[in-house]
Amino acid sequence: MNRTIRVSVGRVSNPSPRTDDRLARLWRLALVAICTLILCSCRGPVGGRGNGPVANSDAAASPGDSSGPSPSSFIPHPSSFSSPSPALPQQAFPGAPPAGAFDPQAQCPACPPGWEMGVPLPYQPTGPWAPPGIGLPWPQDEYLADGGDQGIPAAVTASRQVRGLEMEDTVAHFDTRDGQTIVEPSNQVCLYSPRFRAVRQVVGANESDQMVASSGVTQPVRLVSTGDAAIPGSTKQNRQTVRQIGQKSVTIARTRQGDGAVSTAVGPFAFHNGFKPYEDLAVIRTGKFERAELAWLARGTTAAITWTSDQAVQIMLDRKAASAAVSDQKVDTLYSVDEPPANPKLRVIKVASTPFAEVGDTVDFTIRFDNMGNQVIGNVVILDSLTTRLEYVEKSAQCSLPAAFSTSQNEGGSVVLRCEIAQPLEPGKGGILRFTCRVR
């Protein structure tokens, strides 16, 4: 009776505790469910990744089954194997065979004997794959990369020192007429060149006993010192809102296409050997991109960007390109000159002479730079911090424009090649820089 009274009093006086109890119970149940889900989800099989073998198990045999699946089972899923990792070149093999790899009629001059007969099958289709715990892209350790601006973005300080230029970076910086210093990275070039080392352990063994003998030579592992102080990545570049985006003004045509004057890249400081086969591209020779050469450019670079725009007739008035204003009230065409806003832009393209190299081989690198903006830029400096395994061949750098070369050591023990263009670069003008490295 007393309890009934207490409960009723409680109901009348304060109805919220019962609601709180329900909420607390629901919260506990939800928490138990979440924890159960976490406990169960972390016990899954190792190979159960979304892009791992299990995800493609419909097309692949089990990993331990080496009895020889049928050739039809090696056809990869197009959505899974359409392209390798973006950080590796197109020809990189991330674990999936290309289409038609198991065609017995396919020609494969470098394949081992017996390939034509279909045995033995070299690999199974597992798609872009990486060992558990190892992140993609895979296998990055077999490639030498050079170019781009990885890690901390490179920036030029007020004292004209370049910060954030890490190993493998290739950037160019220039000054604009309004006093800005802009840094432009190049594309990344990858070379397939694995290098092997060994770790040895010697143990003295007797007839039936075994004891560990100290090795004759103890050489401690020396790490590559990374003494470069990381600067805060606070180099933000405020971009002003571009007005009249929808109108295709003369700025666009001039920025992307120029006035056809980019062919003067090769000036009096011509190369000794002319153009080499790997750089015999229109975008390297003249700076003008041709769509037909997209595949060849993609072969020399990691990610070729389409800077294409069809040629069109341009009207020049007072040394400035004019845009056509079309109106339905007049039958004629009115040409007007519009002063374009300042848009400094430097395009840097880097290609290599070969996509693979062995230790001791020499590789030629060619950098094509063009002023794609609409104003003169000055103090153009191209910096290439070579990776550790690339040894710069002394006095191999040459430029189509008057330039001063210098080298310095980077944090990996390799070389930072510095090419300083002597003259300002006018809009539409460009040049070519070429140097040679030896793979070590």
Added chain:
Amino acid sequence: MVTTFRRLADNVIDSGQRVAGRMAMAALVCLGTLSAVSAQQPPVHFWHPAGLPPGAIGSQQLQRGGPLPGFFQPVEITAPQGVMISLAEEGRFGNPQPVPVRAGLLVGQVYRLCAINLPFQPGVEVFPTIEVIDRLYAPRGLEARFPVHIELPREDLEMAAQGKFVTRVIYVENPQAALPAQGIAVEQSWFDVAPGMDPLAVADTLGRPIAIVRMGGRVPDQGAGPDMSFLFGCPPVLKLPPQPSLPAPQARPKEQAQPSTPPAKPDAAAPAAKSRSEAAPR
């Protein structure tokens, strides 16, 4: 009075249950979080010590998944000048071949070699084993051009002939942490691990272990005939020809070529563009 005591007792019990429930919830959350953390895969390629019996590491590597089963990894075995190498095939050693010897070896299998004609130990034979525990991912058509370099140096062969057991872990060097070795190294760069350290673990910190070479410590019983356990079952070997020549560079289609491009005068590569350049006002 009784009602008051009972109410106090109920409050104490309720508060105790609430505290216990909260502690249980906290323990459950901690357990779930720690379990998730412990389930993370460490960023290493191998979790096993190199001292495991031959074949154990490779077989466990196959169970981790990936495009490893059935792949014949090309290797190139080098040794001092004059040493002859023969691979175990079909229960016996094949014909000795001068170094370098190139062959395709299955990932995860153990291959027994016989090194004879040692110039420093005439008449002595050494029987190394090679266990390929990973593979290379060379671009299509370049698998045989970029084999795994397995070197049997003179010092190791000498120690193996003297009865010591040498374990050599070959790994693919991480380009980001590669040492700037000057010049072209004739011999494969290597170093000894400190006593008590695991060479596989050390190699895993510097790159990706890809093969284990063991030599010394055991010789076959000549009188007992072929010993398949000594030869590790003679797994299949893919014989490779000598070093293939460089694949011919792909010639550009004729319609893409620039016939008017003299090699000595790059200025004339695009005469039309040049004319436009000269016509452009300055």
